Structures are given as C-alpha cells and as structure tokens.
Amino acid sequence: MTALHLWQLAKKRLERFLAEFVNPGDEVHLAHVIPEAKETLTVGMAGALSSTLGGSGRASTESAQEQGERRIKQAKEDMQNNYVPVLTARNVPFEVAILVTPSKTKAIGETLTNYATRVNATALALGKSDRSKVQELFLGSVFKVVLDKTTTNVIVLA
Numbered sequence: 001m002t003a004l005h006l007w008q009l010a011k012k013r014l015e016r017f018l019a020e021f022v023n024p025g026d027e028v029h030l031a032h033v034i035p036e037a038k039e040t041l042t043v044g045m046a047g048a049l050s051s052t053l054g055g056s057g058r059a060s061t062e063s064a065q066e067q068g069e070r071r072i073k074q075a076k077e078d079m080q081n082n083y084v085p086v087l088t089a090r091n092v093p094f095e096v097a098i099l100v101t102p103s104k105t106k107a108i109g110e111t112l113t114n115y116a117t118r119v120n121a122t123a124l125a126l127g128k129s130d131r132s133k134v135q136e137l138f139l140g141s142v143f144k145v146v147l148d149k150t151t152t153n154v155i156v157l158a
Contacts, residue, residue, distance in 0.1 A: 013157045014086050017125050021155060027093040029119050030083055032075045033111055035103030037067035072098050095119070109145025116152045123153040 014030075022028060062070070075098045087094040101111040116124045126143060147154060 011082055011086060014083055017155070017157055018086070018090055018092060021123065021125070022092060027095065028087060029095045029097060029115075029121065030079060030087075031097045031099055031112065031115050032079055033099045033101055033108050034071045034075050036100050037064040037071065039064060068100065072100070105141045106145050109142045110149055112142075113146055113150040113152070116150060121152050123155050124150060125155040125157060 018028070076096075079096045079098075084094070084096065097115060099111050099115055101107045112124065115121075124146065126146065143156070
C-alpha cells in the first residue's frame with residue numbers, strides 16, 4: 001500500500017518486492033483501493049479566483065456515478081502506465097484489481113484482506129507511506145486492520 005500519487009516511490013518498492021520476494025512461477029496481484037463516490041463533486045474554479053488566476057470562472061458538477069467512473073478509469077490508467085511495465089519487463093504473471101470501498105479505515109483494511117483471501121495470496125505486501133503524520137496515522141490504522149483481520153503473511157516495504 002503506497003499512495004498512488006507517490007507512484008515513483010511505489011514503483012521502486014514494487015521492483016524491490018519482485019527482486020526479494022517473488023520466485024519463478026509466482027503470480028503477483030496488484031490491488032488499488034479507491035473510495036466509492038457518494039456525493040456530487042464540483043470541479044473547476046469560480047468567481048474572482050478564476051479571473052485572478054486566468055481561469056474561465058466555470059465550474060462543473062460531477063455526479064457520484066461519473067466521479068466513480070472517472071476514479072476507476074484513472075486508477076486503471078495509472079496501474080497500466082506505472083506498474084504493469086515493471087511486471088511485464090520481468091515476465092512476472094500478474095493481475096490488476098481496482099477495489100472500490102467506503103473510505104473508512106476498517107473498510108479499506110477489510111477490502112485488502114478479503115481480496116488477499118479471495119486470490120489465495122501467500123503474502124500481502126504493503127508499502128510504508130511517506131506522507132505527513134496525520135496521513136501516516138490514517139494509513140497506520142489501515143495496517144492495524146490488515147494485521148488484525150488477515151491470516152496471510154504481511155510484508156511491509158519501507
């Protein structure tokens with residue numbers, strides 16, 4: 001688990017994981033958890049800010065369904081562009097999963113552990129976050145849920 005916007009760091013951790021833990025014949029499952037969309041989101045700038053910054057002043061709204069579809073599409077593109085090339089370069093069989101869940105700590109941790117169980121994983125590798133202390137606390141609590149709920153081996157990549 002590494003924040004997707006930190007993809008360069010996550011890519012390095014994936015390469016390290018492949019080198020240190022993946023044996024010939026192993027299959028890697030990459031899971032990306034995204035929060036489900038529940039509300040309408042307003043996108044863009046409005047009013048005086050837009051004229052100051054050279055924007056159009058237009059704002060558009062995005063329904064929960066549109067927001068969810070956009071997030072899934074973006075997650076698939078990010079996985080395809082950033083992580084799949086690493087796996088294909090090493091000839092590692094893989095599967096990519098986009099998992100949608102409520103953005104609550106317990107739900108995220110349970111989604112990860114349920115996915116690991118469903119694919120019969122021998123290990124669940126989580127990357128340490130390099131975020132702020134507040135974000136680290138949140139991700140730390142996801143780790144706690146994973147550790148409490150899983151019967152799978154957990155590898156933490158620092």
